[in-house]
């Protein structure tokens with residue numbers, strides 16, 4: 001299957017002809033039956049009864065219009081990942097953050113002026129729906145590309161599960177999964193298929209746009225026999241950097257230039273190796289090494305497979321072509337990411353001991369309807385974890401990863417500068433470590449923070465709106481690993497609008513669309529959605545583990561019967577209530 005092949009001539013033509021074009025996509029979001037890995041046929045989420053959803057192809061200066069009809073049995077919404085959406089926060093997409101989701105049978109139009117270029121993607125931002133397939137590349141051609149190339153391909157990497165996301169999520173976020181083990185995918189896909197072929201013509205230079213659309217998996221990317229030069233990272237052109245392999249975590253993008261060989265005597269394997277370190281256990285039948293083929297000549301044989309090393313690679317060393325100065329931060333947030341069993345006895349994710357819970361009113365509507373109280377974080381609800389920042393201030397976020405897993409963090413509405421990356425926990429009230437680099441730092445919108453490391457990022461609060469900052473491992477977002485930046489609420493009503501079509505969605509779903517996080521006036525948060533909190537009392541970490549295992553062992557036989565015989569929700573709920581009552585008694589007894 002070939003995607004997005006364009007000669008330079010076509011591109012040049014498109015660029016001149018497409019000045020300020022309105023590019024319209026009609027997306028009827030539908031269930032489709034598909035078998036993308038050739039191993040298992042299942043229900044997936046597609047568009048216009050087709051899977052995979054079509055790639056979106058644009059040029060700088062266009063206006064993107066997506067007319068969505070939701071033909072699913074559940075609400076949906078679309079997020080254009082990496083787009084700044086300046087003055088256009090209402091079309092950023094995350095459900096209950098910047099909009100009410102689109103109800104089943106509903107329709108909604110996203111109108112997005114395109115002021116950037118590079119490699120992006122679009123995906124559902126309602127529950128974990130994109131894991132079921134609602135994800136597609138979103139490519140924006142520059143009117144005058146920084147680097148010359150003859151043609152381009154999109155290489156979209158993704159992990160693939162055979163079970164429905166909602167079923168896996170229910171098991172992941174359950175009392176029976178105290179260690180928080182994530183569902184492990186059954187396979188990996190390139191362009192939502194297996195055995196994809198990319199035709200190369202001798203002597204030509206190709207731009208490969210590599211996108212990681214995974215729910216969980218991290219891949220290491222390399223091509224047998226070919227050198228790669230990185231030229232773009234998350235929509236930012238960078239000085240050419242030669243690599244033999246690079247890692248790409250969920251939601252990241254890299255463009256690379258690859259020059260074709262001069263002879264056509266062999267074809268070559270393109271490798272996207274899933275990193276088993278991301279998985280709690282690797283099933284025997286999981287094919288970790290996903291491959292495609294670079295085809296010079298359909299009749300030729302494959303060159304011998306080279307398993308190149310996974311090279312160490314630091315994206316903070318990539319140098320943006322257009323330099324951007326940094327500034328001393330006006331406000332610094334230290335966020336410690338961790339996972340633990342909270343007082344709902346489920347393993348959840350926290351930033352500074354708060355697990356994210358959706359508010360009753362989408363945060364954008366709260367900001368737009370609360371008058372001068374919109375600058376008071378309280379109105380957004382404690383569990384939306386609101387961080388209010390002032391217009392045009394410089395913001396630094398220090399993310400400390402206090403978890404044995406690696407997490408790719410994504411900020412909506414911005415690219416950020418990576419100013420520091422170090423080992424262990426960094427306390428920002430202490431002087432900058434020597435590794436801080438404030439000279440034209442690398443910029444991107446998704447950064448990996450490895451286990452027990454820290455990353456310091458900066459951005460200027462020049463884009464008023466509500467922007468989520470969250471882990472892009474879909475399971476971890478669902479577990480609550482998110483905060484909400486409330487950026488420049490004092491100017492939002494004068495620079496942002498919310499169209500009537502938003503309120504139509506809310507009305508259809510019975511969701512309030514004004515007032516604070518509880519749908520009330522002023523600071524009355526009665527009825528707001530509350531999260532579970534860390535376990536309190538005299539519990540030690542050891543005690544919690546012991547408690548959880550007590551519950552598990554008490555219920556194990558029963559649980560097994562329920563899951564494998566007759567998944568009876570009412571029965572599970574009753575058992576969990578019993579388990580909680582028992583746990584509460586034990587907590588009191590302590």
Ligand SMILES: *[C@@H]1O[C@H](CO)[C@@H](O)[C@H](O)[C@H]1NC(C)=O
Nearest residue numbers: 028029030031048049069071
């Ligand atoms: C959308 O797709 C569904 C499922 O195929 C179909 O029933 C419906 O008529 C379609 N809607 C439109 C407006 O095409």
Ligand SMILES: *[C@@H]1O[C@H](CO)[C@@H](O)[C@H](O)[C@H]1NC(C)=O
Nearest residue numbers: 067068069105106107108504
């Ligand atoms: C979208 O929904 C509105 C009412 O909610 C309806 O009037 C309109 O016809 C719908 N448009 C399409 C294309 O289905």
Ligand SMILES: *[C@@H]1O[C@H](CO)[C@@H](O)[C@H](O)[C@H]1NC(C)=O
Nearest residue numbers: 015142143144145146147321
């Ligand atoms: C395109 O960019 C190059 C260098 O970046 C410049 O020399 C050239 O004049 C530009 N062309 C147009 C049509 O803007």
Ligand SMILES: *[C@@H]1O[C@H](CO)[C@@H](O)[C@H](O)[C@H]1NC(C)=O
Nearest residue numbers: 212216217218219248249250
């Ligand atoms: C995609 O991202 C996931 C999660 O970070 C990562 O495990 C996987 O290796 C990435 N894939 C590629 C090809 O880099």
Ligand SMILES: *[C@@H]1O[C@H](CO)[C@@H](O)[C@H](O)[C@H]1NC(C)=O
Nearest residue numbers: 202203204259260261262263
């Ligand atoms: C292909 O051949 C041309 C002309 O002989 C040469 O300049 C070029 O370096 C060769 N390219 C590769 C990738 O070997």
Ligand SMILES: *[C@@H]1O[C@H](CO)[C@@H](O)[C@H](O)[C@H]1NC(C)=O
Nearest residue numbers: 273288289306307308309310
């Ligand atoms: C997958 O690729 C890696 C690195 O390229 C290699 O070390 C490993 O042996 C491969 N695994 C399999 C099962 O082929």
Ligand SMILES: *[C@@H]1O[C@H](CO)[C@@H](O)[C@H](O)[C@H]1NC(C)=O
Nearest residue numbers: 318319320437439440441442
């Ligand atoms: C800081 O980043 C720039 C490029 O953005 C690079 O040239 C320079 O070497 C880096 N300095 C340090 C100390 O890493």
Ligand SMILES: *[C@@H]1O[C@H](CO)[C@@H](O)[C@H](O)[C@H]1NC(C)=O
Nearest residue numbers: 370371372373374375376490
């Ligand atoms: C908020 O606005 C009201 C009226 O617009 C004003 O009376 C009040 O003093 C303001 N409160 C703050 C904290 O600025």
Ligand SMILES: [Cu+2]
Nearest residue numbers: 407471473476
């Ligand atoms: Cu994560």
